[in-house]
Amino acid sequence: MTGSPKKTLLRVLAGETLKTPPVWMMRQAGRYLPEYRELRATAGGFLDLCYNPDFATEVTMQPIRRYGFDAAILFADILLLPQALGMDLWFVEGEGPRLNPVTCAADLTKLKGKDDIHDVLGPVYETVKRLSGELPKETTLIGFAGAPWTVATYMVAGRGTPDQAPAREWMYRDPIGFGQLIDLITESTIEYLAKQVEAGAEVIKLFDSWSGALGGSCFEEYALKPAVRIATELKARFPGLPVIGFPRGASGGYIKFADAGVFDGLAIDTSVPADWARDVLQSKVAVQGNLDPMLLITGGESLERETNRLLEILGQGPYIFNLGHGITPQGDPANVEKMLRVIRG
Amino acid sequence: MTGSPKKTLLRVLAGETLKTPPVWMMRQAGRYLPEYRELRATAGGFLDLCYNPDFATEVTMQPIRRYGFDAAILFADILLLPQALGMDLWFVEGEGPRLNPVTCAADLTKLKGKDDIHDVLGPVYETVKRLSGELPKETTLIGFAGAPWTVATYMVAGRGTPDQAPAREWMYRDPIGFGQLIDLITESTIEYLAKQVEAGAEVIKLFDSWSGALGGSCFEEYALKPAVRIATELKARFPGLPVIGFPRGASGGYIKFADAGVFDGLAIDTSVPADWARDVLQSKVAVQGNLDPMLLITGGESLERETNRLLEILGQGPYIFNLGHGITPQGDPANVEKMLRVIRG
Numbered sequence: 001m002t003g004s005p006k007k008t009l010l011r012v013l014a015g016e017t018l019k020t021p022p023v024w025m026m027r028q029a030g031r032y033l034p035e036y037r038e039l040r041a042t043a044g045g046f047l048d049l050c051y052n053p054d055f056a057t058e059v060t061m062q063p064i065r066r067y068g069f070d071a072a073i074l075f076a077d078i079l080l081l082p083q084a085l086g087m088d089l090w091f092v093e094g095e096g097p098r099l100n101p102v103t104c105a106a107d108l109t110k111l112k113g114k115d116d117i118h119d120v121l122g123p124v125y126e127t128v129k130r131l132s133g134e135l136p137k138e139t140t141l142i143g144f145a146g147a148p149w150t151v152a153t154y155m156v157a158g159r160g161t162p163d164q165a166p167a168r169e170w171m172y173r174d175p176i177g178f179g180q181l182i183d184l185i186t187e188s189t190i191e192y193l194a195k196q197v198e199a200g201a202e203v204i205k206l207f208d209s210w211s212g213a214l215g216g217s218c219f220e221e222y223a224l225k226p227a228v229r230i231a232t233e234l235k236a237r238f239p240g241l242p243v244i245g246f247p248r249g250a251s252g253g254y255i256k257f258a259d260a261g262v263f264d265g266l267a268i269d270t271s272v273p274a275d276w277a278r279d280v281l282q283s284k285v286a287v288q289g290n291l292d293p294m295l296l297i298t299g300g301e302s303l304e305r306e307t308n309r310l311l312e313i314l315g316q317g318p319y320i321f322n323l324g325h326g327i328t329p330q331g332d333p334a335n336v337e338k339m340l341r342v343i344r345g
Numbered sequence: 346m347t348g349s350p351k352k353t354l355l356r357v358l359a360g361e362t363l364k365t366p367p368v369w370m371m372r373q374a375g376r377y378l379p380e381y382r383e384l385r386a387t388a389g390g391f392l393d394l395c396y397n398p399d400f401a402t403e404v405t406m407q408p409i410r411r412y413g414f415d416a417a418i419l420f421a422d423i424l425l426l427p428q429a430l431g432m433d434l435w436f437v438e439g440e441g442p443r444l445n446p447v448t449c450a451a452d453l454t455k456l457k458g459k460d461d462i463h464d465v466l467g468p469v470y471e472t473v474k475r476l477s478g479e480l481p482k483e484t485t486l487i488g489f490a491g492a493p494w495t496v497a498t499y500m501v502a503g504r505g506t507p508d509q510a511p512a513r514e515w516m517y518r519d520p521i522g523f524g525q526l527i528d529l530i531t532e533s534t535i536e537y538l539a540k541q542v543e544a545g546a547e548v549i550k551l552f553d554s555w556s557g558a559l560g561g562s563c564f565e566e567y568a569l570k571p572a573v574r575i576a577t578e579l580k581a582r583f584p585g586l587p588v589i590g591f592p593r594g595a596s597g598g599y600i601k602f603a604d605a606g607v608f609d610g611l612a613i614d615t616s617v618p619a620d621w622a623r624d625v626l627q628s629k630v631a632v633q634g635n636l637d638p639m640l641l642i643t644g645g646e647s648l649e650r651e652t653n654r655l656l657e658i659l660g661q662g663p664y665i666f667n668l669g670h671g672i673t674p675q676g677d678p679a680n681v682e683k684m685l686r687v688i689r690g
Contacts, residue, residue, distance in 0.1 A: 162507065168639045172647035212594070215615035215637035215669055216651040249557070251596045251614075252621030269596075270560035276597030292560035294513045302517040306561040324560055 009071045009140035012286050012318045013203065013242040013264040021311070021319045022070035022140075023343050025336070026267075027326030028063040029075050032296075032333060035062050046091050050076050056127040057134065064139055066333070067340060070320075071140040071203070072131060074196065076124050078146025078207060081185070081192055082155050084117035086110065101158030103170065105177030114187040121192060125199040132200025143201025145193050147208035147247075148185040148226040155181070164213040171218060179221075186226040190233045197238050204234060205244040205267070212249020219253050224260065231262040244288060248325075258284040270324025274313040282317040290324035296331035296339065303335060307342040354416045354485035357631050357663045358548065358587040358609040366656070366664045367415035367485075368688050370681070371612075372671030373408040374420050377641075377678060380407050391436050395421050401472040402479065409484055411678070412685060416485040416548070416665075417476060419541065421469050423491025423552060426530070426537055427500050429462035431455065446503030448515065450522030459532040466537060470544040477545025488546025490538050492553035492592075493530040493571040500526070509558040516563060524566075531571040535578045542583050549579060550589040550612070557594020564598050569605065576607040589633060593670075603629040615669025619658040627662040635669035641676035641684065648680060652687040 006014075008022040031037055036059055040049065049055045056075045064072050079097050083089040088100045102108060118125075131141055145151075149167075157166040171178045193204050211223040224247075231243040245257050246267035257266055258281045268277050268289035277287050291310060295303040310321065321343050327336070351359075353367040376382055381404055385394065394400045401420040409417050424442050428434040433445045447453060463470075476486055490496075494512075502511040516523045538549050556568040569592075576588040590602045591612035602611055603626045613622050613634035622632050636655060640648040655666065666688055672681070 165639065168637065169643055172637075172640055172643040173645065175647065212616040215635065216619070216654055218637075219616075219618060249594065249596075249616055251594075251599075251616045252618045252625070253616070254596075255621065256618070271557040271564075271594055271596045271598070273564060273597045273601070274561070276600065280597070290560065292513065292517075292563075294510065295517055298514055298517040300518065302520065309561055 007070070007138055007140045007202075009203065009320060010242065012320055013244070015286065015318050017315075017317055017319070020344055021315060021321045023321035023340065024069040024071040024073065025063070025323050025327050026073075028067075028069060028073070029059045030327060031329035032327055032331035032336075033062055033066070034333075035066075046077070047089070050080060051123045053123050053126040053130055056123075057130045060127070060131055061134060064135065067336060068136075069139070071142050072135055073142040073144060073205070074124070074128055074131065074201065076127070076144070078151055079154055080121060080124060081117065081145060081151060081188060084112070084120035084192070085184070085188060086112045087155065096160045097154060099155060099158045101166070102155050102181065103166070105174065105180060108177070108180055108184065111184065114184065114191050117188055117192060118195060121195070125195050128196050128199035128201055140202050141200060142203045142205050142244075143193060143196030144205040144207060145189045147206045147211070147223065147230075148182045148189060149214060149222045150208050150210045151185050151189075152178075152181055152222075153210050153213070155185075164210050168213060171222065182222055182226055186229055190230055193230065193234055194237055197234065197241060203242045203244060205246060206230060208245070208247045208250075210249070211247040211253070212251070219250070220256070223247055223250065223253070224256050227257070228260045228262055231260075235262060255280055265318075265320065267322065268324065272324070274310055278313055278317060282314065282319075286318035286320060287314055288320035288322045290322065291339070293323045293325050293327050293331060296323075296327055296335045299332060299335040299338060303338060304342055307339050311343065352415070352483055352485045352547075354548065354665060355587065357665055358589070360631065360663050362660075362662050362664070365689055366660060366666045368666035368685065369414040369416040369418065370408070370668050370672050371418075373412075373414060373418070374404045375672060376674035377672055377676035377681075378407055378411070379678075380411075391422070392434070395425060396468045398468050398471040398475055401469075402475045405472070405476055406479060409480065412681060413481075414484070416487050417480055418487040418489060418550070419469070419473055419476065419546065421472070421489070423496055424499055425466060425469060426462065426490060426496060426533060429457070429465035429537070430529070430533060431457045432500065441505045442499060444499060444503045446511070447500050447526065448511070450519065450525060453522075453525055453529065456529065459529065459536050462533055462537060463540060466540070470540050473541050473544035473546055485547050486545060487548045487550050487589075488538060488541030489550040489552060490534045492551045492556070492568065492575075493527045493534060494559060494567045495553050495555045496530050496534075497523075497526055497567075498555050498558070500530075509555050513558060516567065527567055527571055531574055535575055538575065538579055539582055542579065542586060548587045548589060550591060551575060553590070553592045553595075555594070556592040556598070557596070564595070565601070568592055568595065568598070569601050572602070573605045573607055576605075580607060600625055610665065612667065613669065617669070619655055623658055623662060627659065627664070631663035631665060632659055633665035633667045635667070636684070638668045638670050638672050638676060641668075641672055641680045644677060644680040644683060648683060649687055652684050656688065
């Protein structure tokens with residue numbers, strides 16, 4: 001620690017309540033920004049951007065320069081890890097990611113081990129290192145990974161699916177084989193995130209975008225348990241490292257995450273009532289969220305009303321302003337400014 | 346009341362805990378049943394089935410005959426109401442429903458009023474009446490409608506959408522116009538359901554399949570408020586009528602439904618942890634749910650394990666066994682039997 005005041009995001013994750021909450025946005029480096037679209041036009045595909053530290057650093061910096069967000073999140077994708085494990089990965093324009101799926105325990109033998117991922121992921125660590133040097137001193141650098149269940153849903157289906165049916169089917173039919181897949185992703189994710197922290201990431205966020213698809217005992221087994229294991233191991237290696245969980249769509253399962261005692265913050269999705277999050281989560285963890293990104297398309301009085309509502313309900317405790325889901329390409333940069341004016345006064 | 350014991354579903358909705366919980370399944374009349382597929386092959390399209398009391402009665406009876414479920418739910422679709430309000434409705438095979446959308450307040454003037462829906466919906470009431478006569482004396486007849494928000498999402502988009510964006514956009518841009526649409530659906534739904542009760546429906550279930558898309562104050566405004574208004578008005582007209590709410594994906598919002606004091610039961614979606622539902626809902630309402638329908642495809646030990654888990658966690662209070670979502674066409678009728686053996690011993 002230097003004599004300078006600790007960064008706002010870190011203060012909130014340590015349990016402080018700030019008069020003006022820190023703010024950042026999921027997908028803040030993205031297609032809603034003209035400067036991002038301009039760079040994308042010259043840089044090639046999405047994966048080229050992720051693996052090129054020049055480009056990845058630049059797009060991560062763009063929203064920081066424009067808006068002065070309190071945090072920057074590494075520009076990368078949750079599917080870089082499966083690629084580093086040896087899977088083919090490509091993006092179909094306008095549709096999304098594709099992988100050659102793993103569909104049974106025997107397929108797992110084709111994948112690499114947890115310690116063999118760093119050659120592929122080296123450029124990502126380089127991006128983190130550069131960002132660590134370039135970001136303004138008040139800006140917190142967040143590293144991230146997909147949570148094992150969510151990463152598994154793509155590895156098993158070979159693509160995004162509306163209901164994660166292929167992974168759910170495997171998980172019920174062959175709990176032992178599926179558990180091996182989850183373990184491999186969990187252990188690789190720990191190594192992946194450890195390297196991000198070594199390169200300069202100050203906070204880790206774990207995205208479980210599809211945890212809402214897990215019913216019954218499977219939520220504990222495939223969402224909660226791996227997330228707790230990752231956070232626990234990272235904190236053992238890097239004492240004091242703050243970890244934000246994001247079990248999207250977890251319903252009452254958010255409480256299990258808060259009670260686990262290893263998450264410093266929880267990101268709440270759009271469906272989580274702010275007053276409920278205040279009542280049952282905020283005494284245990286910092287809460288981050290959850291403005292509907294649609295409001296950055298529509299703007300207007302609704303944007304002002306819902307922004308103020310969040311500040312009123314969650315602002316009396318440790319709170320990080322964010323969206324409930326990533327900002328969409330149709331988001332209007334002027335509405336982001338408007339939102340920031342409401343937050344920062 | 347006659348001297349015969351009250352039906353199990355009604356007893357649970359009145360707050361009783363039964364040793365063997367009553368059980369039925371969402372979409373229990375459906376394509377997983379060979380006898381349903383056979384009838385569909387001769388009956389024409391899905392809408393032909395809904396509007397033909399012979400066919401609709403027969404398919405509603407099929408799962409009762411085969412499995413002896415404790416409840417039958419009227420065979421119909423939540424989009425019959427918009428059709429009765431004057432919208433064109435058709436189904437694209439393999440894709441889903443289509444309507445000529447209403448996209449602004451001016452479009453609402455093209456729709457009919459709440460009292461002009463009964464000509465179109467007459468065959469539905471006739472189906473309820475016939476079912477009321479044909480069902481075994483121990484089987485409860487459930488009438489239903491879509492909740493206003495969910496119905497609105499289809500009316501505004503003209504189809505199903507992954508994120509209900511068109512309705513969310515209108516709701517933020519023009520709260521007054523959108524509120525008029527919600528009011529029209531709310532008031533029509535009350536009349537629609539009142540006729541179902543007059544025809545013999547003993548319980549009403551309100552399906553808000555997309556309430557999880559409502560963030561911030563909009564959940565209260567467009568999911569909770571209309572549902573409470575419908576339940577309150579129906580109970581005023583039919584004292585003692587039990588109403589089941591289903592705010593799917595509502596996260597902590599389930600508690601607001603339980604606290605509203607007008608729902609006798611709440612159906613929980615697959616993402617709701619059973620122990621949380623027991624702890625925060627079951628002292629206020631009967632809980633219905635929430636087995637993952639994927640388990641009726643996979644069967645095996647997972648089906649047995651998760652069925653037993655639900656019975657153990659929720660069986661100590663007023664509980665109706667059901668799925669967290671409708672059974673899919675790939676569901677195996679033999680797995681339904683297996684599930685019932687576990688429940689009924």
